[in-house]
Amino acid sequence: MGRVKLKIKRLESTSNTQVTFSKRRNGILKKTKELSILCDIDIVLMFSPTGRPSVFHGEHRSTSLNHPQLSSFCSILCFNAT
Template sequence: MGRVKLQIKRIENTANRQVTFSKRRNGLIKKAYELSVLCDVDVAVIMFSPAGRLSLFSGNKSIEDILTRYVNLSRRERGRLHNEEFLRSIADKLKGETNQMFQAMSPLSADFEHVKKIRQEIVNGESQMEEVKNRLRIYEGDLSKMTTLHGVELHEQILEETLNRLHIRKVHLLDAILVH
């Protein structure tokens, strides 16, 4: 099955239009990234979604730097866009919106760090629980499954360590009872 050739015209259904925008925006940004890496060029992409949300992409340099470079070109080199003040105002507005986005994201990044720490604690807890389960299997161990001398010696060592800890705990409890 091949792809259906889409007629290039405005998509009337709002939901379909938003989905198409999202997919094509990601594709366009991916292509811009590839172009910037493969050809070592400065690329800036500025898009506004149908809902008015800003999407930005720039390669190695910031969008502001690329726009400033463009504004500083001579009129002949620049081509069709001639309004420097307009471009400067856009660059200033983008700087402001970028700063607002980073400020809005800073609490999110703190939350993200907190979530990362919690996830790490969960992973640590799960590994400790797995270790405890493995130790418990030794106590419940089926002797017929111990087929090597090394395995039997390992089980014996673990049981002896546990017996020693149990003995120390018993002595500690006896001392506590005698003191009271």
């Protein structure tokens, strides 16, 4: 017998939100790596519930950016998208 499908809703507790993000982050980065290999793409940008950005940019590299780096990165990304 299968499991009951849960409705996705926003978590009310900030500590639960942070714990859930921390647990799912590695899975998201793993899928990102697979997609980057399959489709030859480079970057994924995620924001934690506290607003801290994380970037995955191919070949097992994952870094965190501070805000000045983020604005520089976003301007480069937006420039390359046009």
